[in-house]
Amino acid sequence: MDMERIPIRAEVAGTAAYTGTFVPNALPKYEEPTYRGKRIAVVVPAYNEELLIGETLGKIPDFVARVYAVNDCSTDQTQKILDSFALHDKSLIPLRHDVNKGVGAAIVTGYKKALEDGMDIVAVMAGDDQMDPSFLPDLLDPIVDNKCDYTMGNRLISTPYQKGMSFWRFFGNSTLTMLTKIASGYWQMMDPQNGYTAISRRSLEQINLDDVYPRYGYCNDLLVKLNVNGFRVINVPHPARYGLEKSGINYSTYILKVSRLLLCDFLWRLKMKYLVLSFHPLVFFYGAGTLFLTISVIGGLYSFYYKFIQHQPIFIPLVLSLIIFGIGLQALFFAMFFDMQQEMEENRWYT
Incomplete structure (x- = not known):
């Protein structure tokens, strides 16, 4: 300069x-x-x-x-x-x-x-x-x-x-x-x-x-x-x-x-x-994953209440909570995977 x-x-x-x-x-x-x-x-x-x-x-x-x-x-x-x-x-x-x-x-x-x-x-x-x-x-x-x-x-x-x-x-x-x-x-x-x-x-x-x-x-x-x-x-x-x-x-x-x-x-x-600019089902995977994870946490807490307060068997409610937790986690992983794929697709415009 x-x-x-x-x-x-x-x-x-x-x-x-x-x-x-x-x-x-x-x-x-x-x-x-x-x-x-x-x-x-x-x-x-x-x-x-x-x-x-x-x-x-x-x-x-x-x-x-x-x-x-x-x-x-x-x-x-x-x-x-x-x-x-x-x-x-x-x-x-x-x-x-x-x-x-x-x-x-x-x-x-x-x-x-x-x-x-x-x-x-x-x-x-x-x-x-x-x-x-x-x-x-x-x-x-x-x-x-x-x-x-x-x-x-x-x-x-x-x-x-x-x-x-x-x-x-x-x-x-x-x-x-x-x-x-x-x-x-x-x-x-x-x-x-x-x-x-x-x-x-x-x-x-x-x-x-x-x-x-x-x-x-x-x-x-x-x-x-x-x-x-x-x-x-x-x-x-x-x-x-x-x-x-x-x-x-x-x-x-x-x-x-x-x-x-x-x-x-x-x-x-x-x-x-x-949703507004385009549509992709990953929104529902994010929503379902969040919902199932929330239900599983509530269910897990209830399982311990069921066991230690009501003195009832914990096996069935705890297993159900774990299954729901697994479904919710899998849904979130699918949503993240689709999100990553979208990023890769958009990056192709620059190559």
Whole structure:
């Protein structure tokens, strides 16, 4: 690119921080770059990121045509830093929320602006410098090559890539990965909590962005919407990178909250994809499986009541409960199998 994004660093209370002051450079006329003929945008959601937002912006590759830095009503110096960057970098577009809406809403604000400006592919890089910009081409290439419409980073593929990830963070990510597979119908997908993503313009045009979940959990919700619209998702392996940032996620409550979101998304996906937009009997397999499993659990509890409270033989009611449980489990497995087959069928359109 024809300019630099490198700010001067200053020591504040013993900690390196960005002041928003820049070395004056003679800036030639700005010529918008492209990546393999595509106009690339990066959305940077930021909430109280004064310590790391400068690091993030300074490392964004030169082939990025637009950087939409969305300040989600920060109470620190984040906006001042963004404004200072924008004075010396024509590719940076600072956006601001007057009230805190959540990281999902901040990303949607960036997505909408990218659509307005005619960007071809839009990536997301958090403002905490957690996403290595050297892997951005790996996220872009499958979309440029028309192999998919959405790429997402995958830190769970191997132990070395998980380096720096705490046990509870890994456990939480793994749990939500399984739940998101079921809810979204992307059975080969991994690490849905990874916010390092890229999406095609046509996907953004087709999805109702106003319906995307506004806070943490937006990435899981977005996957469900992509699946209903028939878009392919590809995982891009990259190592986890942690530093000075502090996660704002409390996994004990986050998993419960996102689980409720995924249950609603799952039911909505079945309704839209297999009843409204088309028809597939897997809906009835899911329904029958859930019904039989529920009856079997109730029957099992009654069997123990029948045995220990009424002092009657447990064999017949327990065996019946186990048989019903087996039928319900088999029905769910059939439903999941048909769901996987549907994903494979849709992926053939990209090959």
